Each structure stands twice: as C-alpha cells, then as structure tokens.
Amino acid sequence: MRDLLVTLLVFAGLPYVLKRPVYGGLMWVWISVMNPHTQGWGFATTFPFAYIIAVATLVSLAKSREKNRFPLTPISLALLAFVFWMNLTTPFAMFSNGAWNQYTKVMKIMGMTFVLMMVVRERADIQRLIWVLVISLGFYGVKGGLFTIRSGGNDRVWGPVGTFIGDNNALALALIMTIPLMYYLMHDLPRRWMRHAMLAAMALSGLAALGSYSRGGLLAIVAMLAFMWLKSRHKLSGAVLLVLLVPPALLFMPEQWGARMDTIGAYQADSSAMGRLNAWHMAYNLARDRFMGGGFACYEPLTFALYAPNPADVHAAHSIYFQALAEHGFVGLAIYLLLGCFTWRSAAVIVRRCRGCTELDWAARLAAMIQASLIGFGVGGAFLSLLYWDVPYYLMAAVIAMRAQVALRLGPERGRSEAARARPAALPGRATPPAVTR
Known part of the structure; x- marks a missing residue:
C-alpha cells in the first residue's frame, strides 16, 4: 500500500513538473530528503523515482518560457x-x-x-x-x-x-x-x-x-x-x-x-x-602530504x-x-x-x-x-x-x-556609499569641516 501511494504521488505530480520546473525541484527535494520510498516494503524501495523526477525537471526547464x-x-x-x-x-x-x-x-x-x-x-x-x-x-x-x-x-x-x-x-x-x-x-x-x-x-x-x-x-x-x-x-x-x-x-x-x-x-x-580524533589527525596529515x-x-x-x-x-x-x-x-x-x-x-x-x-x-x-x-x-x-x-x-x-x-x-544594496549620501547636510551658518589630507 505504501509503495503504491508513493508511486501514485510521484506520477500524479509529473504533469505539474512538466508545466513548471519549480515543481520538479520541490519534488526532488521531497524524494531526496524524506526518501518516502524507504517506508515501503516492495518495489518502491528500489524504483528510480529520483531519476524520473530529475529527467522530467530538466525537460521542463529546457522548454520553459520562464526566466530561469x-x-x-x-x-x-x-x-x-x-x-x-x-x-x-x-x-x-x-x-x-x-x-x-x-x-x-x-x-x-x-x-x-x-x-x-x-x-x-x-x-x-x-x-x-x-x-x-x-x-x-x-x-x-x-x-x-x-x-x-x-x-x-x-x-x-x-x-x-x-x-x-x-x-x-x-x-x-x-x-x-x-x-x-x-x-x-x-x-x-x-x-x-x-x-x-x-x-x-x-x-x-x-x-x-x-x-x-x-x-x-x-x-x-x-x-x-x-x-x-x-x-x-x-x-x-x-x-x-x-x-x-x-x-x-x-x-x-x-x-x-x-x-x-x-x-x-x-x-x-x-x-x-x-x-x-584519530580520523581527524589522519585527515590533517593526509592534507599536508597531498595537495589535493x-x-x-x-x-x-x-x-x-x-x-x-x-x-x-x-x-x-x-x-x-x-x-x-x-x-x-x-x-x-x-x-x-x-x-x-x-x-x-x-x-x-x-x-x-x-x-x-x-x-x-x-x-x-x-x-x-x-x-x-x-x-x-x-x-x-x-x-x-x-x-x-x-x-x-x-x-x-x-x-x-x-x-x-x-x-x-528595496533596490540593490549600495553599502557605505549609500550611507554617506544619507548623511545630513551642514546646517546654515555652520562651516563644513575641512577635508583631512594625508
């Protein structure tokens, strides 16, 4: 029953994947993170759901008119x-x-x-x-x-x-x-x-x-x-x-x-x-000996x-x-x-x-x-x-x-230059501090 449920959910979702690639990405996340097929006991445990979803997503991405x-x-x-x-x-x-x-x-x-x-x-x-x-x-x-x-x-x-x-x-x-x-x-x-x-x-x-x-x-x-x-x-x-x-x-x-x-x-x-600790020492010594x-x-x-x-x-x-x-x-x-x-x-x-x-x-x-x-x-x-x-x-x-x-x-961040432009101007009658030269 669980195998059939997972299979039905995946194949029922494929038309939506072909319609919009974002649905394929989300379905991939579901399969790869939850691994729902592992909760079954039959054919679903080894069925290539991830492969099918990935192929459908790439096809959808290739034909999509969205700016992806x-x-x-x-x-x-x-x-x-x-x-x-x-x-x-x-x-x-x-x-x-x-x-x-x-x-x-x-x-x-x-x-x-x-x-x-x-x-x-x-x-x-x-x-x-x-x-x-x-x-x-x-x-x-x-x-x-x-x-x-x-x-x-x-x-x-x-x-x-x-x-x-x-x-x-x-x-x-x-x-x-x-x-x-x-x-x-x-x-x-x-x-x-x-x-x-x-x-x-x-x-x-x-x-x-x-x-x-x-x-x-x-x-x-x-x-x-x-x-x-x-x-x-x-x-x-x-x-x-x-x-x-x-x-x-x-x-x-x-x-x-x-x-x-x-x-x-x-x-x-x-x-x-x-x-x-032994494995960590090994990793350090290995990296010292082999650059890659x-x-x-x-x-x-x-x-x-x-x-x-x-x-x-x-x-x-x-x-x-x-x-x-x-x-x-x-x-x-x-x-x-x-x-x-x-x-x-x-x-x-x-x-x-x-x-x-x-x-x-x-x-x-x-x-x-x-x-x-x-x-x-x-x-x-x-x-x-x-x-x-x-x-x-x-x-x-x-x-x-x-x-x-x-x-x-909000517009692109402009960092310090944006903050500098936002500083209040000098008050009337008050001299602007001279620039410091080095």
Missing part, C-alpha cells in the same frame, strides 16, 4: 568553485573505484541544487521549499518523538535506512535543523490549532533528537536554541517556553541517557571519541596506516570540516568554509535590510531561522560525515532567492 537564469551570487559562485575543485581532486583520488562511485552521487546532488537555485525565485516558491523540508524531516521528528515517549527514552531513534539521515546522530542533526524552520512557519499559520500543532511537532522533534542518544546532537540543539532565543523578538516569552519544555524533556530521559551525555566531558575514556587530498572514499586501512596516529583504528571522517580536508585538501576546506561564510553573511544582510519593513518581515524572520539551522549544522556537523548532505545546500538556494526578493523590493 542561474544566479550569479557569492554563494552560487562559491558552490561552483567547490564543485570545480571536486572535479579536479577526483582524478587524483587514492582509491579510484570508490572515488568515482561517490563522485557520481555527489554530482547528482550538486546538479539538482543548481537547478533549484535557478527555479526558486518568488516568495511562494521559497515558502513551498521550506514547507517541503519541514514536512519531509518533521515526519521523522513526530514519529521519533512519539517512539521516544512510548519507549520511555530507553530505545534509540533511528532514521530511514540507507539514507543520509539513517544514522541516529545524523537524524538528530536533521531534526535540530528543522525546528527553526518549523518556528518560522508557525507564525504564519492562520488558526490557533495549527500553531499549537506545529509547536507540538517542534517539541516532538526535539524529544526525538534527544532520543537518538546523540552527544553531538545535544551540543547542536543547545547552540541552536541559544541562537533562536537571541534572535527572538519576544525574549521573555521565549525564555518561559524554554523553561517549560527543556527541563521536563531532560528529566524524562532515563539514567542511561544521562550517563551517555556525561561522556562528553570524559572523551579520553570513550573509544568512539578517540576514533574521531585523498579524494572521495579515502577512509581505507592503507590511508590510516600511512597517516593516522593509530593505524588500526579506521573510521570515517566524522566531521564535515575534516571530511573536506581529507578528501579535497586545504583548498577544498577553504572553499567550503567560504561557502558557509557567504551564506551566513547573505542571511545577515537580509535581516539587516528588512528591519522595519513590514512587507519583507517574512524574509527577515526566515533568514534568522536559517541562520539558527546553520548554527546547528555547524556545531553538530563537526562530529558527522555529512559534507554532501543536501539540506544545507537547499537552504543556500532559499537564501539566494530571498536576497533577490529583497533587492527587488
């Missing part, structure tokens, strides 16, 4: 540079077969991300994108929260098998990134019961993140909540809400959960933490034998930063960090420019909540190999579209 131009922004250009650098490092990868297999997967994600940057332009498209992300990940948040309540927190919450978020730690990070987006959508819901339902979804998603037993997730949720509170316009009510929700959730979790979280401060005695890094899929016994302090402890990167360093060298890491900086700065510019503008209040709120999501990703991602997980890149597409909307309404 690629946006030339610091974010998109930095992502292009990152993709270009990956195309340079892959031919020099240490393990060619595994590298090319991973290269194919990553290029599909990046290619559809570029398509999304082209087709998501209007406010309605941005709203739909956020709703698709919230529904796709919120499904697992609500489901995982209810599972945590039913099990009393004694059983771990896991994501859909065979996906980016199948691991308990990855699922926790995904849910933490979703909570700020839920908070943004909640304020635009027209009815009180809808807002209450969204608030309940946020609470269940947070509980599911705790129920994953992810220590990195705990650090990420603390950072995300702190940033959300700082950005909140109602700090007192926000603090009251946190006091009402967070302590009961922590007290609900069993003693074994607390014992695992306590190991954060005693990482030397934890084999998992020491394995991460080891390429995709370089986490093999030979690599650890050459570069790790403990050659026998073979691990994945367990960090988006050290993953970029190991696979693409210092240049790849620098481009990736630059991409994050450009995204953060663009969101900050949106918040600043929209301050006091009622028409663009939605953009300011969404940009701030995307920043909160990125804070969670930046902290939690420090302990997970999620460099190519697509959700952060989709949020970048949303930021690009929002900044374009802001420029359309």
